[in-house]
Amino acid sequence: MNDQLANALKKLFELSRPQKRMISVTADLTFVFLSLWAAYALRLETWLWRPTWNHLPVFFVTGVITIAVFVRLGLYRAVIRYISEKALMVVLAGVVASGLSLVVSGYLLQAMVPRSVPVMYGSFLFIMVAGTRFGFRALINRPMEKTKGRVLIVGTGSRALELHHALIQGTEYRPMGFVTLDSKKHRSLIAGFQVYAVSHLKKAVNEQGIQRVFLALDDNVALSRKELIRTLEELQVPIQTVPAVSELVAGTARINDIRDLDPAELLGREPVQPSRGPTKDIVQGRAVMVTGAGGSIGSELCRQLVQEQPSAIVLMEQSEYALYSIDKELKAIVSAQGLSVNVHSMLGSVLHRRRCEAIMRTFKVDTVYHAAAYKHVPLVESNVIEGLQNNVMGTRHCAEAAIAAGVNRFVLISTDKAVRPANVMGATKRMAELVLQGLSAHQQGTIFSIVRFGNVLGSSGSVVPLFRDQIRSGGPVTVTHPEVIRYFMTIPEAGHLVRQAAAMGKGGEVFVLNMGEPVKIADLAKRMIRLMGLSERTGLNSDGDIEIVYTGLRPGEKLYEELLIGDNPVATTNARIMMAREACLPWAEVRVLLEELVQASQQFDCARVVQILSEAPTGFSPQHVLQDELWSVSGNPDVPAVAEALPNSSNIYKFPV
Structure with missing residues (x-):
């Protein structure tokens, strides 16, 4: 029987579009006559009723007008496989028009039309026309529905409903219900699907055979994210989410673009609510510049700054592709939201002082956010001179260009690794802080400030994308040390x-910045494994999916990081922001250190660079032997001699201006 039905449906699908429309018109015309006969038979209380010659013209006129109205409303253009609930309104409008035509034609042709007949006729016709279409839709889609993944949607707001409708029309997932954060809504229905309270989530997953859970919470929903994530961890099914509202507005994502949990959701952190008062005062209507605009922090700053409606935003980046990407994204946001913000994208390095100054003067930049830096600890350990150039000399040249161009504010994005650094990257960032502190005291025209914070989840080099890739490839997940902790x-x-x-x-x-509670990296890895629907493989659970392997601390890596050099930080008007009490050097002393570093760099003397950074008041205490690969391969102490032997060696590592 099933085979015969499948063959019949297959033949029906193979018909041409005009043939399918003709079948629909014939069926609807038949429904009109059946509905008219049933309405009269019911009204006259006899199933043996036969239409009189006066009724036949009325039936004919009603049928023709009904089909004409359905054609006009576009009912026959709809593909039954994808027909939606909106078709019900089309059918209803057509049925009302058909009922009116029955009344008018009966009056004009002097045929008996009792008052209850149009009502019963319309009811029968609506059931037949709409019922057959939605019945066929269910019949056609039934085999496809069986192959879809069964999912639950966490949320009952507008985003959850949009996702539900998108999944219904899609071919991958089949929504089986909603999960509400309000226990009072438990066992209610939304769009015909049951709503479960969070406390019943595990039971719903088991009963419905759920294969995935999608988070689709509206931004204004009040909830404890930590508790929700803890509950989701226990389900042992993949947990995924839908794009943020900002991405939907910008047109960079669709509601059915399902993806893994965002870093904020992994941590269960409560989001920081933006304060647009003081920030808007220094941005709105002014030109701002972001160096390293294509990086993780730089690009996010650009996205947020453009919402403050500056007159112009200048993007400076040395990576062509990164600059292209953020330029395209910002222009899409500006266009979608109708913002009057000019976006200027400048290729270049912060090491080129004259280019920095020319850009700042040309666009009359008021505030510079200096995010350009090399931040990956092992890579900077292996490339000492380049790390020094970009992080220290680049900061100096960009800052001096800002002074010369009359920039009002200059903000350095620093790192917690600058506090008592154990690696070259941290030492160069602390040196960059000293440069800005010295320049701030040396002049009065530009306001220099430094913002220091810890690891950023989801940034380039972050553990989150690394762990995610390792889990997807079947493991193992590599963690440096079981006790390593990070903010x-x-x-x-x-x-x-x-x-x-x-x-x-x-x-x-x-x-x-107040980073909140520190996170143990090993715990983060375990949480990601569970939230991706897998289990950890251990000695006690040899059947687990993913193993965690501890590889040992990398060169220059600490077990834990700090944010303050001194004690007793000063509170500010924002509880999440503190001001450190830290010593600084006068510009004259900083300048001497910079000249020594330039000389060591020109000679490619990595050991001397490390020595100067160690002797300077940076707190740098190297924990291992020099790791620079070129220095090591070339035979440590002989590298300066090799550099001298190269053509034009006097120009090597002279920093461009």
């Missing part, structure tokens, strides 16, 4: 707080 912040959080700290700056301050 974490999401990229949007960091962007909001950097902008707020920038507005507080008076000159030379080091602002430290």
Whole structure:
């Protein structure tokens, strides 16, 4: 029987579009006559009723008008496989028009039409026309529905309903119900699907055979994210989410673009609410510039700054592709939201002082957010001179260009690794802080400030994308040490707080962001494994899916990071932002250190660079032997001699201006 039905449906699908429309018209015309006969038979209480010659013209006219109205309303253009509930309104409008035509034609042709007949006729016709279409839709889609993945949607707001409708029309997932955060809504129905309270989530997953859970919570929903994530961890099915509202508005994502949990959701952190007062005052109607605009922090700053409606935003980036990507994204946001913001994309390095100054003068930049830096600890350990150039000399040249161009504010994005650094990257960032503090005291025209924070989840080099890739490839997940602890912040959080700290700056301050509770990296790895629907493989659970392997601390890596060099930080008007009490050097002493570093760099003397950074008041205490690959391969102490032997060796590592 099933085979015969499948063959019949197959033949029906193979018909041409005009043939299918003709079948629909014939069926609807038949429904009109059946509905008219049934309405009269019911009204006259006899199933043996036969139409009189006066009724036949009325039936004919009603049928023709009904089909004409359905054609006009576009009912026959709809593909039954994808027909939606909106078709019910089309059918209803056609049925009402058909009922009116029955009354009018009966009056004009002097045929008996009792008052109850049009009502019963319309009811019968609506049931037949709409019922057959939705019945065929269910019959056609039934085999496809069986192959779809069964999912639950966490949320009952507009985003959850949009996702539900998108999945119904799609071919991958089959929604089986909703999960509400309001226990009072438990066992209610939305769009014909049952709603479960969070406390019944595990039971619903087991009963419905759920294969995935999608998070589709509206932004204004009040909830404890930590508790929700803890509940979802226990389900042992993949947990995924839908794009943020900002991405939907910008047109960079669709509601059915399902993806893994965002870093903020992994941490269960409450989002930082942006404060648009002081930040808007220093941005709105002014030109702002972001160096390293294509990086993780730089690009997020750009997204947030453009919402403050500056007159222009200048993007400076040395990576062509990264600059292209953020330029395209920002212009899409500006166009979608109708913002009057000019976006200028400049290729170049912060090491080129004259280009920095030319850009700042040309676009009359008021505030510079200096996010350009090399931040990956092992890579900077292996490329000492390049790390020094970009992080220290690039900061100096960009800052001096800002002074010369009359920039009002200059904000350095620093790192917690600058506190008592154990690696070259941290030492160069602390040196960059000293450069800005020295310049701040040396002049009065530009307000220099520093914002220091810890690891950013989801940034380039972050453990989250690394762990995610390792889990998808079947493991193992590599963690350096079982006890390694880090402070974490999401990229949007960091962007909001950097902008707020920038507005507080008076000159030379080091602002430290409150990173919340530290996170053990091993625990984060375990949580990601569980939230991706897998289990950890251990000695006690040899059947687990993913193993965690501890590889040992990398060169220059600490077990834990700090945010303050001194004690007793000063509170600010924002509870998430503190101001550090830290010593600084006068510009004359900083300049001497910079000249020594330039000379060592020109000679490609990595050991000397490390020595100068160690002797400077950076707190740098190297924990291992020099790791620079070129230095090591070339035979450590002989590298300066090799550099001297190269053509034009006097120009090597002279920093461009």
